[in-house]
Amino acid sequence: MSPKPLRLGVNVDHVATVRNARGGPRPDPVRAALLAIEAGADGITAHLREDRRHITDADMARLKAAISKPLNFEMAATDQMLDVALATAPHAVCLVPEKRTERTTEGGLDVVGGHDYFIPFVDELSRAGVRVSLFIEPSLEAIDAAVSIKAPVVELHTGAWCHAVEVGDHDRAEREFARVVEAAAYGAERGLEIHAGHGLDYDTARRVSALPQIVELNIGHFLIGEAIFVGLEEAISRMRRAMEEGRAQAP
Ligand SMILES: CC(=O)[C@@H](O)[C@H](O)COP(=O)(O)O
Numbered sequence: 001m002s003p004k005p006l007r008l009g010v011n012v013d014h015v016a017t018v019r020n021a022r023g024g025p026r027p028d029p030v031r032a033a034l035l036a037i038e039a040g041a042d043g044i045t046a047h048l049r050e051d052r053r054h055i056t057d058a059d060m061a062r063l064k065a066a067i068s069k070p071l072n073f074e075m076a077a078t079d080q081m082l083d084v085a086l087a088t089a090p091h092a093v094c095l096v097p098e099k100r101t102e103r104t105t106e107g108g109l110d111v112v113g114g115h116d117y118f119i120p121f122v123d124e125l126s127r128a129g130v131r132v133s134l135f136i137e138p139s140l141e142a143i144d145a146a147v148s149i150k151a152p153v154v155e156l157h158t159g160a161w162c163h164a165v166e167v168g169d170h171d172r173a174e175r176e177f178a179r180v181v182e183a184a185a186y187g188a189e190r191g192l193e194i195h196a197g198h199g200l201d202y203d204t205a206r207r208v209s210a211l212p213q214i215v216e217l218n219i220g221h222f223l224i225g226e227a228i229f230v231g232l233e234e235a236i237s238r239m240r241r242a243m244e245e246g247r248a249q250a251p
């Protein structure tokens with residue numbers, strides 16, 4: 001059976017990070033989203049953090065109004081964010097953990113300890129026609145919890161693997177990648193749609209694209225950084241090529 005098509009979701013958070021450094025209107029994450037779609041992005045991801053350190057409520061509303069591709073609204077599981085998400089009516093919501101003090105998303109959602117807490121969020125968003133995904137650690141326990149919470153999609157947090165690659169800790173990187181491989185297969189066997197994201201670059205995106213169960217990668221920080229040097233269109237084209245090369249290796 002040929003592997004399923006692999007989608008690229010481009011996260012525009014860090015266009016807003018650069019904009020907010022000066023407090024003006026530029027660079028505009030909506031302009032970046034439109035360019036990303038022209039360059040081949042299958043969707044746009046944006047993380048409305050509680051502290052609004054990058055994407056703002058207005059950005060999210062403008063993204064929803066402007067883009068022709070699906071909007072993946074990342075948010076913490078809070079009543080306030082739920083209200084914003086329901087008012088925005090995105091294609092999808094991804095529930096992610098947040099800590100005020102974190103520099104970036106550090107781990108996956110605590111779907112084991114917080115199991116019952118997440119059920120109403122998944123219920124209400126699903127009833128509103130929003131596709132819900134849970135941003136989780138690549139672990140079998142987290143997969144089981146996601147199935148029990150009845151979320152149709154999980155996004156496997158690839159940050160630990162990508163960080164180990166980045167710092168040259170080969171043994172740790174291989175252990176972390178093995179967790180991603182196992183969780184992707186285990187989750188797909190249990191009927192979940194499998195996404196992956198956080199910290200991916202061309203090489204790690206190529207490698208993870210070879211996992212046939214994974215149908216969407218959400219990539220932001222690396223692409224926005226690359227765009228500074230080669231332009232956003234070229235960075236996305238190179239990422240698409242890397243994903244296609246990886247997918248060609250899929251069993
Ligand atoms: C959940 C996820 O991995 C991304 O949304 C990531 O959080 C990018 O935003 P930050 O860099 O602000 O964490």
Ligand SMILES: NCC(=O)COP(=O)(O)O
Nearest residue numbers: 011197198199219220221
């Ligand atoms: N959910 C992952 C995401 O949207 C982008 O993460 P990153 O590539 O900015 O680390």
